[in-house]
Amino acid sequence: MWLRVDARSSVPMYQQIVDEVKARVAQGLLKPGDRLPSVRELAGMLTINHNTIAKAYQELERQRVIEVVRGRGTFISETGQASDVQARKQTMVDTMRKLVVEAHHLGMNETDLLRLFQRVLAQWREQREGEK
Amino acid sequence: MWLRVDARSSVPMYQQIVDEVKARVAQGLLKPGDRLPSVRELAGMLTINHNTIAKAYQELERQRVIEVVRGRGTFISETGQASDVQARKQTMVDTMRKLVVEAHHLGMNETDLLRLFQRVLAQWREQREGEK
DNA sequence: CGTGTGTACCGGTACATATGGTACACCTTC
DNA sequence: GAAGGTGTACCATATGTACCGGTACACACG
Numbered sequence: 325m326w327l328r329v330d331a332r333s334s335v336p337m338y339q340q341i342v343d344e345v346k347a348r349v350a351q352g353l354l355k356p357g358d359r360l361p362s363v364r365e366l367a368g369m370l371t372i373n374h375n376t377i378a379k380a381y382q383e384l385e386r387q388r389v390i391e392v393v394r395g396r397g398t399f400i401s402e403t404g405q406a407s408d409v410q411a412r413k414q415t416m417v418d419t420m421r422k423l424v425v426e427a428h429h430l431g432m433n434e435t436d437l438l439r440l441f442q443r444v445l446a447q448w449r450e451q452r453e454g455e456k
Numbered sequence: 457m458w459l460r461v462d463a464r465s466s467v468p469m470y471q472q473i474v475d476e477v478k479a480r481v482a483q484g485l486l487k488p489g490d491r492l493p494s495v496r497e498l499a500g501m502l503t504i505n506h507n508t509i510a511k512a513y514q515e516l517e518r519q520r521v522i523e524v525v526r527g528r529g530t531f532i533s534e535t536g537q538a539s540d541v542q543a544r545k546q547t548m549v550d551t552m553r554k555l556v557v558e559a560h561h562l563g564m565n566e567t568d569l570l571r572l573f574q575r576v577l578a579q580w581r582e583q584r585e586g587e588k
Numbered sequence: 589c590g591t592g593t594g595t596a597c598c599g600g601t602a603c604a605t606a607t608g609g610t611a612c613a614c615c616t617t618c
Numbered sequence: 619g620a621a622g623g624t625g626t627a628c629c630a631t632a633t634g635t636a637c638c639g640g641t642a643c644a645c646a647c648g
Contacts (some may be wrong), residue, residue, distance in 0.1 A: 362625080363625065372606080373607045374608095375608085379586050381625080393614090396625090398461065404563050406561050411564075412558065412562055416562075417574070419551060421574070421576060423552070425482045426478075427548065429521065430541055438577065468637065494592075496593085506594095508637080508639085523634050525646085526594055527592070567641085
């Protein structure tokens with residue numbers, strides 16, 4: 325039903341939660357207005373500390389993925405509310421540049437890389453359609 | 457002439473060296489057989505500890521970007537020697553998936569994302585041609 | 589031998605992560 | 619008003635790991 329975290333992963337648990345929520349929003353599995361479990365509730369489900377959940381929620385709120393209403397709960401934000409848009413786009417460009425470098429070292433040329441990216445995009449679209 | 461590192465960056469100094477060397481190899485500024493400065497020599501240029509350089513070189517060797525010959529020096533490997541090709545390709549795919557998610561949260565659709573990627577590729581090609 | 593190479597080891601510092609506990613401010617509901 | 623649920627702000631603590639530096643060692647070459 326809800327998400328899982330791997331305590332032994334090199335990716336911090338709070339980061340796994342952030343990534344998973346963002347992915348579900350992007351795929352439309354979570355829609356604006358949807359309510360997330362409370363920090364203590366989710367902490368109970370995952371048997372981890374509530375502070376860890378709180379840290380994840382704070383990061384999601386910082387990115388404007390969720391909105392927090394004291395005393396009521398946390399909810400998925402309306403779309404188009406992202407923060408730091410310019411900086412985050414620049415980060416995306418930097419990531420792409422590193423992809424180009426890595427591709428070269430793995431023996432891929434620009435065409436190979438572009439095709440791989442298009443394949444990932446196609447898979448994404450399939451999954452999004454399939455979930456509808 | 458040679459590279460620089462920023463001690464105050466959040467990216468570790470050894471990682472900056474790894475990234476920079478890989479980028480230069482990918483751009484053709486460093487060719488197979490080229491010799492890198494010795495750990496102490498480069499440490500002197502950058503006024504940092506030689507162990508930091510050694511750590512960068514070890515990571516580069518692990519990825520088969522360079523080859524180390526005790527007592528002689530370190531040299532750029534022949535192309536097509538990359539290690540862990542499958543795992544590294546999977547990492548690239550994971551990175552691309554996260555790009556798709558992030559793009560969505562920044563209000564970009566698949567077409568926007570693809571165009572941005574193509575622009576980065578074009579810039580890369582320009583730079584590579586310009587350096588020749 | 590001497591010199592130059594990379595490397596292994598140890599230690600100190602700092603930071604990130606996660607936990608546990610307590611308390612507080614806010615909202616909804618009874 | 620009272621009660622209970624919400625996120626939050628603390629604190630202290632523990633743990634693991636990243637980072638960097640100093641020293642000493644092993645190997646290759648001449």
